[in-house]
Amino acid sequence: xxxxxxxxxxxxxQPQIYIKLPSKGKYYPADVFTPxxxxxxxxxxxxxxxELAFKTPDAMISGQATVDVIQxxxxxxxxxxxxxxxxxxxxxxAIRIATYGETMDITFNVPxxxxxxxxxxxxxxxxxxxxxxxxxxxxxxxxxxxxxxAPLDYKSLTAVQVAQFEQQKIYVTVNNSAMTEDQKSSQFxxxxxxxxxxxxxxxxxxxxxxxxxxGDTVTDKQQIKxxxxxxxxxLVNEIQDELSKIRxxxxxxxxxxxxxxxxxxKGAPASYEVPVTFDNSNFFG
Numbered sequence: 001x002x003x004x005x006x007x008x009x010x011x012x013x014q015p016q017i018y019i020k021l022p023s024k025g026k027y028y029p030a031d032v033f034t035p036x037x038x039x040x041x042x043x044x045x046x047x048x049x050x051e052l053a054f055k056t057p058d059a060m061i062s063g064q065a066t067v068d069v070i071q072x073x074x075x076x077x078x079x080x081x082x083x084x085x086x087x088x089x090x091x092x093x094a095i096r097i098a099t100y101g102e103t104m105d106i107t108f109n110v111p112x113x114x115x116x117x118x119x120x121x122x123x124x125x126x127x128x129x130x131x132x133x134x135x136x137x138x139x140x141x142x143x144x145x146x147x148x149x150a151p152l153d154y155k156s157l158t159a160v161q162v163a164q165f166e167q168q169k170i171y172v173t174v175n176n177s178a179m180t181e182d183q184k185s186s187q188f189x190x191x192x193x194x195x196x197x198x199x200x201x202x203x204x205x206x207x208x209x210x211x212x213x214x215g216d217t218v219t220d221k222q223q224i225k226x227x228x229x230x231x232x233x234x235l236v237n238e239i240q241d242e243l244s245k246i247r248x249x250x251x252x253x254x255x256x257x258x259x260x261x262x263x264x265x266k267g268a269p270a271s272y273e274v275p276v277t278f279d280n281s282n283f284f285g
Contacts, residue, residue, distance in 0.1 A: 015042030016098035020131040022250035023086045027151055034076040041076040043091075045099040061165065063158035069095065084151035086250040090130040093252070097123050108274045110259065112267045119255065121276060126252060133250050139242035141235060144213035149206045149246055156205065163198050167191045203236075204228055206243055252276045 004012075018040035025035045035041075050069045059065035063081075070080035073095045077083060083091065096104065104121045140146045152160075174187045204225045211217045218224060228236055254273035264270055 013044050016045055017043050017094060019043055019094045021087045022090055022130050022133040022135055023084050027084045032079045032082045043094040043098045044073045046073060081155040083154040085157055085247060086135050086151050089252045093123060093127050110263055110268050111272045113263060136246060141238050146211040147207050148209040149243060150208045152206060160198055160202055167195055203240060
């Protein structure tokens with residue numbers, strides 16, 4: 001290692017916290033993620049350049065800004081495009097804590113009321129929950145099909161989100177255009193087909209193995225694709241539901257809030273949930 005001769009080097013940023021990933025590094029190639037003996041990895045605070053990345057719209061939409069910041073702040077992760085979806089929220093939350101501290105204010109409207117409230121969130125408590133997660137990657141349907149899934153990486157998820165965003169833009173453009181109703185319906189049908197294919201592709205890509213009720217195990221991707229195309233809709237829907245549970249098991253859970261007596265009298269529910277979202281306008285300052 002080359003010695004840093006810059007007298008300012010001792011003032012360079014240092015790790016502020018250490019975290020355990022929900023995935024425990026299980027799904028990463030050896031050249032992408034460097035594990036540690038303790039299972040905890042260091043997290044550096046963002047630089048001024050990193051903050052600017054989150055203010056570049058094109059880089060945000062493409063996912064490049066998030067990738068650049070993660071690789072800047074998580075030295076053990078060599079290629080953030082290959083970050084598995086189980087770890088995304090934990091990593092971004094850790095970077096937020098390392099950069100801005102342990103609390104974050106979120107603003108929300110009380111359900112049924114036109115009343116805005118602000119709540120201070122204890123971020124380390126949320127991060128600690130991530131460290132206790134034991135990721136589940138198998139599920140069994142009611143008819144006895146057992147399937148094993150692999151998490152999607154950030155590159156795959158971003159590609160899906162960009163494609164969905166493009167179709168949403170097409171919908172708005174067509175809906176506000178001077179097209180006839182028949183032309184609009186035709187274009188909407190095309191967009192629906194595109195979105196359907198995207199979701200189906202994500203389903204097939206996620207499944208790595210299916211074991212039938214009779215004990216046959218299939219790992220061939222083409223055979224898995226053919227199965228998903230030809231089995232009854234109810235079974236595919238059940239698999240989709242299980243996949244959704246697996247994908248979201250390491251996402252930030254909503255906060256459970258209680259309304260005041262005065263708010264309840266005005267019509268608010270006694271308890272409700274508030275999502276903690278990774279909105280770059282507030283989450284990263």
